[in-house]
Amino acid sequence: MLWAALLLLTFGMVMVYSSSIAMAEASKFTRGSPAYFLQRHALFLAASLFAGMLAFQVPVRLWQQAAPWLFVLGVALLALLLAPGLGREVNGARRWLSLGLVNLQPSEFMKLFVVLYAADYTVRKLALMHSFKRGLLPMFAVMLVVGWLLLREPDFGAFVVITAITTGILFLGGMNGKWFGGLLVMMAAGFVGLVLSSPYRMQRIFGFMDPWSDPFGRGYQLSHALIAFGRGEWFGVGLGASVEKLLYLPEAHTDFLLAVIGEELGFVGVIAVIALFSWLVLRAFAIGRQAVALERPYPALVAQGIGVWFGVQSFINMGVNMGVLPTKGLTLPFMSFGGSGLLANCLALAVLMRIDWENRQLMRGVRA
Amino acid sequence: MNFAASPVLALTLPTWRSRLLLYVFIACFAVLLGRAVYLQGLNNDFLQAKGESRYSRVIEIPANRGRILDRNGEALAISTPVKSIWAIPGEVRPSERQLARLGALLEMSPREIENRLAETGRDFVFLKRQIPPEVAERVAALHIPGLFQNREYRRYYPSGEVAAHVLGFTGVDDIGQEGVELAFQDGLAGKPGSRRVIKDRLGQTVEDVESIKAAQDGHDLALALDARIQNLAFSQLKAAVAQHRAKAGGVVVVDVDTGELLALANFPTYNPNNRHKLAGAQLRNRALTDTFEPGSTLKPFTVALALEGGRVRPDSVIQIAPGSLSIGASTIHDAHFERSLTVAQIIQKSSNVGAAKIALALSAESMWEMFRDVGFGAAPGLGFPGEAAGKLRPYRNWRPIEQATMSYGHGISVSLVQLARAYSVFARDGELIPLSMLRVDMPPPARRVMARRTAGAVRAMLEMAVNRGGTAPRAQIMGYRVAGKTGTAHKQENGVYAADKYVSSFVGFAPASHPRLVIAVMIDEPSAGRYYGGTVAAPVFAQVMAGALRVLDVPPDGPMQPIELPPEGEEVKESV
Numbered sequence: 046m047l048w049a050a051l052l053l054l055t056f057g058m059v060m061v062y063s064s065s066i067a068m069a070e071a072s073k074f075t076r077g078s079p080a081y082f083l084q085r086h087a088l089f090l091a092a093s094l095f096a097g098m099l100a101f102q103v104p105v106r107l108w109q110q111a112a113p114w115l116f117v118l119g120v121a122l123l124a125l126l127l128a129p130g131l132g133r134e135v136n137g138a139r140r141w142l143s144l145g146l147v148n149l150q151p152s153e154f155m156k157l158f159v160v161l162y163a164a165d166y167t168v169r170k171l172a173l174m175h176s177f178k179r180g181l182l183p184m185f186a187v188m189l190v191v192g193w194l195l196l197r198e199p200d201f202g203a204f205v206v207i208t209a210i211t212t213g214i215l216f217l218g219g220m221n222g223k224w225f226g227g228l229l230v231m232m233a234a235g236f237v238g239l240v241l242s243s244p245y246r247m248q249r250i251f252g253f254m255d256p257w258s259d260p261f262g263r264g265y266q267l268s269h270a271l272i273a274f275g276r277g278e279w280f281g282v283g284l285g286a287s288v289e290k291l292l293y294l295p296e297a298h299t300d301f302l303l304a305v306i307g308e309e310l311g312f313v314g315v316i317a318v319i320a321l322f323s324w325l326v327l328r329a330f331a332i333g334r335q336a337v338a339l340e341r342p343y344p345a346l347v348a349q350g351i352g353v354w355f356g357v358q359s360f361i362n363m364g365v366n367m368g369v370l371p372t373k374g375l376t377l378p379f380m381s382f383g384g385s386g387l388l389a390n391c392l393a394l395a396v397l398m399r400i401d402w403e404n405r406q407l408m409r410g411v412r413a
Numbered sequence: 414m415n416f417a418a419s420p421v422l423a424l425t426l427p428t429w430r431s432r433l434l435l436y437v438f439i440a441c442f443a444v445l446l447g448r449a450v451y452l453q454g455l456n457n458d459f460l461q462a463k464g465e466s467r468y469s470r471v472i473e474i475p476a477n478r479g480r481i482l483d484r485n486g487e488a489l490a491i492s493t494p495v496k497s498i499w500a501i502p503g504e505v506r507p508s509e510r511q512l513a514r515l516g517a518l519l520e521m522s523p524r525e526i527e528n529r530l531a532e533t534g535r536d537f538v539f540l541k542r543q544i545p546p547e548v549a550e551r552v553a554a555l556h557i558p559g560l561f562q563n564r565e566y567r568r569y570y571p572s573g574e575v576a577a578h579v580l581g582f583t584g585v586d587d588i589g590q591e592g593v594e595l596a597f598q599d600g601l602a603g604k605p606g607s608r609r610v611i612k613d614r615l616g617q618t619v620e621d622v623e624s625i626k627a628a629q630d631g632h633d634l635a636l637a638l639d640a641r642i643q644n645l646a647f648s649q650l651k652a653a654v655a656q657h658r659a660k661a662g663g664v665v666v667v668d669v670d671t672g673e674l675l676a677l678a679n680f681p682t683y684n685p686n687n688r689h690k691l692a693g694a695q696l697r698n699r700a701l702t703d704t705f706e707p708g709s710t711l712k713p714f715t716v717a718l719a720l721e722g723g724r725v726r727p728d729s730v731i732q733i734a735p736g737s738l739s740i741g742a743s744t745i746h747d748a749h750f751e752r753s754l755t756v757a758q759i760i761q762k763s764s765n766v767g768a769a770k771i772a773l774a775l776s777a778e779s780m781w782e783m784f785r786d787v788g789f790g791a792a793p794g795l796g797f798p799g800e801a802a803g804k805l806r807p808y809r810n811w812r813p814i815e816q817a818t819m820s821y822g823h824g825i826s827v828s829l830v831q832l833a834r835a836y837s838v839f840a841r842d843g844e845l846i847p848l849s850m851l852r853v854d855m856p857p858p859a860r861r862v863m864a865r866r867t868a869g870a871v872r873a874m875l876e877m878a879v880n881r882g883g884t885a886p887r888a889q890i891m892g893y894r895v896a897g898k899t900g901t902a903h904k905q906e907n908g909v910y911a912a913d914k915y916v917s918s919f920v921g922f923a924p925a926s927h928p929r930l931v932i933a934v935m936i937d938e939p940s941a942g943r944y945y946g947g948t949v950a951a952p953v954f955a956q957v958m959a960g961a962l963r964v965l966d967v968p969p970d971g972p973m974q975p976i977e978l979p980p981e982g983e984e985v986k987e988s989v
Contacts, residue, residue, distance in 0.1 A: 312450065312454060316449065326442075327435070330431055360441045360445065364441075
């Protein structure tokens with residue numbers, strides 16, 4: 046699993062460089078240095094790997110104890126974004142906290158904190174999971190607050206991921222089937238309501254359904270992403286030879302990295318990425334079930350929660366790239382450019398590996 | 414484990430839920446995989462076509478425009494490489510200093526440049542076109558981002574104003590606007606080639622995809638024009654227009670053997686290399702596009718027709734007394750009184766009364782046919798823009814007075830080129846040959862329009878007109894026998910003949926024993942006192958003819974002795 050993640054990270058770095066050259070050169074912001082994004086990405090990556098190694102040293106028990114506090118921290122950071130003067134606005138969304146040299150994106154960390162907290166919550170209320178009032182309602186209330194904060198930014202993508210993580214963990218934690226079904230229906234209704242209530246989200250939905258009807262307006266991004274895939278064919282046009290990245294495809298190095306991969310490395314490149322993510326999810330769930338077998342419910346839920354996170358986020362991102370899902374601002378975990386995302390992903394990976402390591406220790410008979 | 418009812422064990426997580434979720438994920442990833450196969454393997458043609466339409470562009474490779482050469486290969490129009498400066502308005506942000514230097518180089522005010530660059534809605538704005546390459550290099554040295562250069566060609570005409578009307582000129586897009594440049598645009602322009610390239614969103618070419626078509630350079634065009642004769646004709650014309658304070662003038666030189674136009678000069682003219690402040694009058698290729706009432710130069714055709722029908726012989730005597738002829742309410746006068754003249758003398762001394770009397774014995778239809786046969790009333794067909802056909806009214810409407818005046822060139826209008834061509838019939842023993850603006854290697858077939866004998870007889874009369882006792886002694890050339898006819902006509906203004914405005918002309922050929930060149934000269938509104946064709950136009954003819962024969966190395970056929978001219982004012986006056 047570590048190898049899969051490392052492959053994704055390395056591959057991601059190469060592709061971030063390749064896809065950002067043209068943009069870096071053209072932008073005044075980077076002072077014309079083509080390696081601007083590569084340098085920053087490599088720096089973030091080194092920091093993230095180091096942080097991951099540190100995080101690996103932390104026992105899962107400690108994570109569980111810290112979970113509520115981390116969750117509160119996350120909510121606080123999200124709330125700070127709304128405070129005037131602190132949030133940095135890019136393309137109409139206030140998603141970044143300006144911290145001098147680097148910008149922090151709280152929603153990325155929030156995803157990890159939600160995994161840790163929801164798992165902790167579920168384990169604590171394991172016995173009450175069949176009850177609506179005491180099992181579901183408190184969590185529901187908390188998530189409403191988080192969801193509201195995220196939508197204020199707005200960061201619809203993070204909202205979907207976090208909702209998915211929470212529901213996933215509640216579901217895995219044995220929530221009453223009837224209530225869960227009701228919850229799904231409610232969420233579906235809420236989702237539709239949200240989409241219909243905001244013209245900005247409406248536009249994205251329609252752009253996805255038929256990008257060719259308005260290829261220079263709503264469908265601009267997606268149509269260029271699709272063209273990139275089409276140009277790639279089976280084996281790609283060759284590393285660095287993408288045309289779409291030459292300022293046609295916006296956000297080629299973040300949200301639409303897979304499209305550039307598809308163009309430059311073809312179907313082979315895309316299949317490799319899908320395979321690596323599948324393996325990651327598979328392993329996370331395997332580790333989780335191992336923990337279940339070892340009667341360690343908290344690590345089990347955390348591991349699977351992380352699996353849900355990676356799975357949902359990578360699926361949505363790739364689905365968006367290929368025009369299966371409506372356009373949302375979500376990055377590809379481990380691969381896309383962006384320091385906060387990278388750091389949060391690496392921390393999650395470290396936690397996952399720690400769980401696996403503790404599982405193995407247990408199986409060897411060492412009691413934690 | 415499932416059968417254990419222990420409450421502790423019941424707290425363990427249900428594994429089936431985990432498996433179900435995992436399967437959902439695997440299904441999702443499978444969908445992605447399927448989508449990738451569809452996009453990259455199956456639907457890629459459609460997507461690639463969409464992509465092509467976004468960033469692949471066909472760019473044109475300009476073809477070099479062919480040169481225009483004279484008959485001996487001397488360049489009359491050549492293309493020199495120049496540059497155009499263009500900009501992407503949104504991307505050019507020059508400093509004050511850069512702006513000032515750019516303005517100085519492009520000869521534009523900084524404000525003017527800023528105004529151009531303010532059109533931010535556009536991706537492409539020309540700042541200045543057709544600047545010399547060395548200036549373009551200095552512009553490039555300013556290193557202003559967003560400023561680009563295009564290679565273009567600019568036409569240059571080494572002969573300047575001399576042949577301006579024949580050559581015409583090209584516009585800024587290198588497309589012919591006037592003259593030969595317009596008439597032979599297709600051949601000169603060649604065919605631009607094209608390549609397909611991929612451009613990035615800023616319009617920079619990133620990849621050459623394919624060359625669709627190689628550029629085909631335009632063909633060089635060899636004109637019939639002889640630069641030496643053209644120079645001569647132009648300089649003599651210019652001098653004559655100045656000397657006689659005329660409004661305009663033209664000279665046409667035609668090769669009798671081939672029908673080639675060896676020279677075609679007009680005045681006023683213009684410098685095609687610098688076309689600022691051009692007036693319409695300067696632009697007109699008068700010799701070809703303007704018509705005038707030719708006057709007495711048409712008398713030989715009337716006489717030729719009468720000779721053809723056997724009605725008269727050159728020595729038939731026609732009564733002129735009392736020196737005027739009344740037809741209906743109108744009266745035709747002669748300039749000088751003669752009791753009677755032979756047919757030949759009518760030409761020699763240019764008698765209107767004599768010509769009219771001969772004409773009245775002819776049918777209107779036959780006169781009309783003669784005029785038509787020698788090319789009047791129809792465009793000469795050089796392929797040149799705006800060739801005039803002239804006015805030759807249908808004979809059915811001719812009244813007797815009209816038929817009479819037409820015999821000496823009134824009530825009919827021709828262009829100078831038509832006149833020169835018509836005289837080639839006498840020079841060629843009765844054949845009419847098509848004229849050509851281009852060099853001719855094989856002369857085209859000529860059409861016989863009058864008997865050889867008739868043409869020979871008229872030639873002899875025309876020689877008499879130039880010699881002592883004729884109206885045009887000043888057309889004589891030392892060493893060559895010359896034949897020709899003067900014309901002096903009142904100009905019509907608003908349908909009335911103006912008393913003091915004349916068109917003076919002379920058409921002739923030499924050597925008379927074996928004609929080689931026809932030259933027609935026309936001077937419009939000479940206003941320095943003299944206006945007779947014999948004194949205004951004939952000297953120009955003599956100068957150009959003498960020079961041209963020398964240039965062409967034509968052997969002399971006349972006595973090598975100085976020409977004796979009658980004292981000023983004592984030559985035979987032409988009837989006007």
